[in-house]
Amino acid sequence: MPSQADGASLGVLETAALLRELTAGMVASDDFDDALDHLAQTTRHALPGIAWSSVTLLRAGEPASVAASDPSVKDLDELQYGADGPGMTAIRRREIVLSEELASEQRWPEWTPAALARGVHAVLSAPVDIDDHVIGSINFYAADAGALTPAQQLTAMLLAEHAGLLLAAVRDRARQAALTAEIDDALTYGEVISQAIGIVMTQRRCAPGQALDVLRTAAEALSIPLPDVAERLVASVERDRDG
Incomplete structure (x- = not known):
């Protein structure tokens, strides 16, 4: 130099x-x-x-x-x-x-x-x-x-x-790479996570990563596991639909 x-x-x-x-x-x-x-x-x-x-x-x-x-x-x-x-x-x-x-x-x-x-x-x-x-x-x-x-x-x-x-x-x-990995991990929990992500995407008109982030934030705020949040959301939507 x-x-x-x-x-x-x-x-x-x-x-x-x-x-x-x-x-x-x-x-x-x-x-x-x-x-x-x-x-x-x-x-x-x-x-x-x-x-x-x-x-x-x-x-x-x-x-x-x-x-x-x-x-x-x-x-x-x-x-x-x-x-x-x-x-x-x-x-x-x-x-x-x-x-x-x-x-x-x-x-x-x-x-x-x-x-x-x-x-x-x-x-x-x-x-x-x-x-x-x-x-x-x-x-x-x-x-x-x-x-x-x-x-x-x-x-x-x-x-x-x-x-x-x-x-x-x-x-x-x-952050995008981590979000993709989180989505993959979340989907391994089963169909209920996929359904919850789809519901949030429809409600908020957002991408899958953003939908998963919404679910994770709710799980942290409520201090309950992510699958439980997903199950509650799916159950709530099904009740509204049946009602």
């Missing part, structure tokens, strides 16, 4: 090459966790001075998963779920968070000592919007204080926005 004039940020060609590498690996994946791992490994080389990188996610407001270029920072990211850290701050505020020198950082009193103990002396976190249910941050860690600067924030923001779009696409593919 060509050297930078000031070492502060990537040039246009380097950024384009990084985005191509990121895109190629993620569009080839149908597994969301694999895509996260590729993102963490690729962004390790995103900015001069970075020693490690990670991805922190929240799903429906709850801790979801962490992917990291190194196990030590994965543990560090998981610590953020219990003790506030730069990634969680970026997620909460929806803005870039930078600490050029963690030794003098006051914002995260529990997280910062753990970071310093792992050799992290600077951090830059950028929020990632994936969809209505999943949000997160990409976190860049440096071993040297001052290695991450405000000049690198634009590149970090660009990477985060691009990664969010790619992760949303992977999540959609994974």
Whole structure:
């Protein structure tokens, strides 16, 4: 990779090459966790001075998963779920968070000592919007204080926005694949599930996957097995028809 004039940020060609590498690996994946791992490994080389990188996610407001270029920072990211850290701050505020020198950082009193103990002396976190249910941050860690600067924030923001779009696409593919598998599994319960799916499809004018999702939501809300929900629905429709 060509050297930078000031070492502060990537040039246009380097950024384009990084985005191509990121895109190629993620569009080839149908597994969301694999895509996260590729993102963490690729962004390790995103900015001069970075020693490690990670991805922190929240799903429906709850801790979801962490992917990291190194196990030590994965543990560090998981610590953020219990003790506030730069990634969680970026997620909460929806803005870039930078600490050029963690030794003098006051914002995260529990997280910062753990970071310093792992050799992290600077951090830059950028929020990632994936969809209505999943949000997160990409976190860049440096071993040297001052290695991450405000000049690198634009590149970090660009990477985060691009990664969010790619992760949303992977999540959609994974969700559709999982839904198909769920339909197949549901049909193995027997004819009553098939009948219930057909009823919901007719009532709501929706696809089989959406109909199954309606049944599953009802089962969770009522705290009863899916087959029982299906049997109740079929029985109710038959009573209305006979009446």
